[in-house]
Amino acid sequence: MEETNYVRxxxxxxxxxxxxxxxxxxxxxxxxxxxxxxxxxxxxxxxxVIYKKKTYIQKLSLINVNRGKNNMLRRMYQTLYFLSWPVIFYAGFSYGSYLIWFNVLNGTSSIILGSAPYNFSSAMVGLSYVACCLGTIAASLFTGRFSDWLTIKLARRNKGIMEAEQRLWPFAACIVVVPASLILWGVGAAHNIHWFGLLVAMCTLAFCNTCGITLSVNYLVDSYRELSGDAMATVILVRNTMSFAIGYGITPWVENLGYQNCFISAAFIGMACAAVFLIMIKWGKTFRERSRERYWNLVIQNWEKGMGH
Structure with a gap:
């Protein structure tokens, strides 16, 4: 992407x-x-300074000699290096832990809604995802207006100082809503509840999914604003690894345990993953302080290599 390869x-x-x-x-x-x-x-x-226009082949080159040490290998190293930063790794883990439950929903919706007693057609299964759209809209308001209001209020109580960890408090709602949604979806399907109950579960699970993604990224940006673009690659690496794993794991999980036991265990796992934000509330600032010098050294290096935005 040559437009992002501009030497500033x-x-x-x-x-x-x-x-x-x-x-x-x-x-x-x-x-x-x-x-x-x-x-x-x-x-x-x-x-x-007048530069000679690149040829088409030069634009396709993976190595740009004019960029010095700011090349693809350096960026690849940084992506792996950021895995050792607790805040960045947590942002990726939190992002992935909420996304996997929506993947579980996607992996079982056709099986549950398309079989007895619901017998939804393919079109009706697709239409049921309107519930997910409603959950996403509600989450956008919750993580937008409400989250900003809560962060400002907490900052005022903290003598006007805004801490990145204050962004995490809305996760408290997910500790309850995630397991409740999974139990309503899986246990409800096992006991053949009315289809409207399953759509409510889809709505609330989409709500948690959107909250988890938004708040995780917000926390990352507030913690390491100048490196947030590079750190997002690390977040995506963690997220995709978790998403890839659950894609292979959900089918044998359901087949071996059944809907009820599978989603009861998933509910407690989801509750445990959501509760990890309490650890960051307690020690997140300490983790950020320990990485302060490394953070600014990398920021200065990026500025010197023309990667400051």
Whole structure:
């Protein structure tokens, strides 16, 4: 993606003050006449660096000699290196732990809704995902307006200081809603409850899924804002690993335990995963403080290599 491969070098402008002297890095005066502004623009063009246009083959190259050490291997190393940072690893784990339950829902919805006593057609199974859309809309309000309001209120109680861990408190609702949704879905299907109950479970599970994704990413960005783009690759690596694993595990899990026992165990696992946010509430700030020097060293290195945004 060449548009993200742009080398962000800064240019120091030299502006004459009319007396044969110059001041490097001077900002443009907003009161300049159009003529003087046009003259400066012409000077900037004259002193600019002219680059030769790349050929199509050069644009496809995986290695850019002009980028120095800021290459693909360095970014790959950083993706793995960030796994040792507790906050980043937690963000990926939290993201993945909520996503896998929605994968479980996707993996069993056709089996449950398409079989007796519901006997939904393929079109009706697809239409049932409107419930998930409603849950996502509710979660967007919960993690948006409510989360911002709660964070501001907690910051005021903390003498006006906003801590990244304050973003995590809405996870408290998921400790209850995740296991309740899984039990309603799996145990309800085992006991042939009305189909509306299963759609409620789909709605609330989608609500938790969206909350988990949004709050996890918010926590990451608030913790390491300058490295959040690079750290997101690590988060996605953890998330995809968990999602890949559950895709292979859900079918034998259900076949060996049955709907009831499978989803009761899933409910307690989901509750345990959701409760991990309490550990970050307690020690998250300590983890961030320990990584402070490493964080700023990497930020400075990225700036020097033209990767500061």
């Amino acid at each position: 070098t800064s240019t120091c402008l030299v502006e004459s003050n009319g007396q044969g002297e110059s001041s490097p890095g001077s900002e443009q005066d907003p009161e300049k006449t159009p003529k003087s502004a046009e003259k400066q623009e012409r000077n900037d063009v004259d002193t600019g």
